[in-house]
Amino acid sequence: MRRTRLAGALTAVLALALAATGCGGGTAPATTPAAQAPAAQAPAAGATAPGATTADRVEPLPSPAAPRLPVTVASADGRRVTVASAERIVPLSGSLAELVFTLGLGDRVVARDVTTTFEQAAGLPVVTRAHDVSAENVLSLRPTLVLAESTTGPAEAIAQIRDAGVPLVVVPPAKELGDLDDRAEDVAAALGVPASGTALRERTAERLAAVRKRIPARADRPRVAFLYLRGSAAVYLLGGADSGAASLLEAAGAVDAGKESGLAEDFTPLTSEALAKAAPDALLVMSKGLRSVGGVDGLLRLPGVAETPAGADRRIVSVDDGVLLSYGPRTDRVLASLVDQLYGERK
Secondary structure: OOOOOOHHHHHHHHHHHHHHOOOOOOOOOOOOHHHOOOOOOOOOOOOOOOOOOOOOOOOOOOOOOOOOOOEEEEOOOOOEEEEOOOOOEEEOOHHHHHHHHHOOOHHHEOOEOOOOOOHHHOOOOEOEEOOEEOHHHHHHOOOOEEEEEOOOOOHHHHHHHHHOOOOEEEEOOOOOHHHHHHHHHHHHHHHOOHHHHHHHHHHHHHHHHHHHOOOOOOOOOOEEEEEEEEHHHOEEEEEOOOOOOHHHHHHOOOEEHHHHOOOOOOEEEOOHHHHHHHOOOEEEEEHHHHHHOOHHHHHHOOOOOOOOHHHHHOOEEEEOOOOOOOOOOOHHHHHHHHHHHHHOOOO
16 A cells, blocks of 8 residues: 555565465565555446545645644654754655645645655656655755655665755554544644644544444444455455454444454465455455456456355445555545445445
8 A cells, every 4th residue: 555554564465475376586566555546437347336435636624724833743763853844845655645735735745656646646746666765856856844654665765865954754654543643643743733633633533423323233244355456466365454454344334354254464365265264245445456357257256256245246345545544534435435335225
């Protein structure tokens, strides 16, 4: 999912999967989940249509605050960083860019990374090569503030930006729904708009609560397995307890089938045995990943998929790549899409 909390873990497991499928000999492809540009699409035959996440725009707060600077904030790498200006901001992940735009400061963003794909940022120059930050590209835009993830790299590029005297704040990763508040407030504090951070936290909480009210009461919670698919690289992975999907699935009233089956790691290569043990009633996939394997029909040809209850029922839940596990201002839309697809009437 971008230079995100999953980037390092997925790079390692993708390399393992590539080797296992005979596609080794090189580095793993730069296809972590949020690096895929989300796009609206017609559902594949038999698939439930994506719900509220197809409009690839962020929604700024209606009354954003103006930055009050300078401020000194704690960076996730243990440093104290003083921010004197937010006139030229470079967020180095799609999730961070989404927060800046939602907090009402999108007009101050001067660049984006490859994973920043929402509509309002489309015209900004890209300052990454694949998923690696180019310090030269960043510095050429004269930023007054750079926001980075804990996984942003390479380390040499981050050091070069800092050595040039640019304030660079590292933000802790969001691993689950419970991290939303801290992440929004961390970014808002660095931008000098703490009141906007509070407003965003309250808006997000209200919207998530409204979605949860739509979940039907039922004794048998659906078992949902999260699959990471990149057909062009023959990479097919089953999500486990640390994939990032468990929090969303549980909030939607479902069971993370991979986690429940005992997969403690983040991802493991997809096998018939692992799927049989997980026994999912539905499969959660990213939209671009689903397309990469040829839609639902292609997915059902992967080992073991057709033999699961989900495969037999062709029950596929598809969400846009760029937002599924971003845990940001649009997560309420992601949750709404999950709820609609899991419990809505199927056509």
